[in-house]
Amino acid sequence: MVGYLISGIAVWGVIGWLVDRGLHWGGIPIAVGVLVGAGLGIYLMLKRFGT
Amino acid sequence: MSRAALVHSGDIPWPPSVHEFFPPDLFGGNGPWFTKFTLLVWLAVALIIVFFLVAYRDPKMVPGKMQWIAESIYGFNRNDIARDVIGHEGIKFAPYLATLFTFIAVTNIFSIIPGIQISPNSHIAFPAMLAIITYVLYIYWGIRRHGFGKFVKQSLILPDVPWWLLPLLIVIEFAQVFVFRPITLALRLFANMFAGHIVLLVFTLGGFLIAGAGNWFIKPISVVSWALAILITFLEALICLLQAYVFVMLTSSYLQTSLAEEH
Numbered sequence: 001m002v003g004y005l006i007s008g009i010a011v012w013g014v015i016g017w018l019v020d021r022g023l024h025w026g027g028i029p030i031a032v033g034v035l036v037g038a039g040l041g042i043y044l045m046l047k048r049f050g051t
Numbered sequence: 052m053s054r055a056a057l058v059h060s061g062d063i064p065w066p067p068s069v070h071e072f073f074p075p076d077l078f079g080g081n082g083p084w085f086t087k088f089t090l091l092v093w094l095a096v097a098l099i100i101v102f103f104l105v106a107y108r109d110p111k112m113v114p115g116k117m118q119w120i121a122e123s124i125y126g127f128n129r130n131d132i133a134r135d136v137i138g139h140e141g142i143k144f145a146p147y148l149a150t151l152f153t154f155i156a157v158t159n160i161f162s163i164i165p166g167i168q169i170s171p172n173s174h175i176a177f178p179a180m181l182a183i184i185t186y187v188l189y190i191y192w193g194i195r196r197h198g199f200g201k202f203v204k205q206s207l208i209l210p211d212v213p214w215w216l217l218p219l220l221i222v223i224e225f226a227q228v229f230v231f232r233p234i235t236l237a238l239r240l241f242a243n244m245f246a247g248h249i250v251l252l253v254f255t256l257g258g259f260l261i262a263g264a265g266n267w268f269i270k271p272i273s274v275v276s277w278a279l280a281i282l283i284t285f286l287e288a289l290i291c292l293l294q295a296y297v298f299v300m301l302t303s304s305y306l307q308t309s310l311a312e313e314h
Contacts (some may be wrong), residue, residue, distance in 0.1 A: 003232075003235065004223065007223050007227040008268050010226070010231075012222075036112050036219070040177075040219055040223055045218075047209050047212065048209070
């Protein structure tokens with residue numbers, strides 16, 4: 001279950017990192033990716049396991 | 052004991068390192084073709100087969116001690132894991148789950164048996180193999196039950212989610228179901244057994260190191276270190292069985308999501 005939260009952060013964090021590597025925006029995309037990923041992960045968890 | 056000589060010679064293998072987990076070939080060969088781990092895996096398999104054969108050789112209505120233990124192990128996997136997690140059709144997975152449970156439990160317990168004191172599962176290859184079997188199994192059953200397209204769709208796409216959110220979620224779901232599940236499954240078992248072995252080494256060898264210290268005020272502390280090593284051994288016994296349970300529990304939980312009709 002917590003897997004979704006971690007997956008979300010990992011996947012979108014890495015995507016953010018890739019974007020940052022391409023565009024050199026000083027790490028901002030990584031932060032955005034991690035936060036968005038965490039949000040999506042929690043959303044997924046609630047959808048899958050919530051009532 | 053020869054350990055006493057070891058203390059004075061001052062060549063205690065300190066600090067413990069990953070080399071502990073790459074034992075040499077038992078027949079003196081160059082490659083890792085037949086190491087202590089190979090021997091232990093075969094030993095575990097033999098022990099499990101012999102135990103269950105002997106326990107069920109002459110089954111009675113009122114089971115004897117051995118039959119009772121064997122039936123408890125199988126019953127636990129069949130009723131409390133397979134049926135409760137997967138549902139009624141989970142019973143057909145009970146043989147696999149029970150085998151997995153006993154194999155992991157026995158190989159884990161090797162880590163605290165005096166004279167053996169290391170588990171094959173503290174080497175990533177063995178948990179990885181077990182995780183791959185589970186991975187293939189739940190994907191196979193998902194495809195067999197729903198067909199490839201529907202299984203992938205069901206695994207990746209949640210019902211009633213706003214369309215603009217779907218692309219963001221599909222990436223996470225894909226990573227979770229097809230990439231992270233087998234990796235975390237293997238890593239969890241491996242890391243627990245690896246860390247347990249390292250911690251035991253630190254306290255046991257550390258005790259010898261303290262005993263070998265020149266200062267007589269420090270020497271007695273080695274007893275504390277060994278006492279802790281014994282306590283941690285009991286904790287390890289608990290972790291060994293718990294990790295076997297967790298592995299089987301997660302395997303059946305993954306099977307359940309593969310077999311489920313609609314979420």
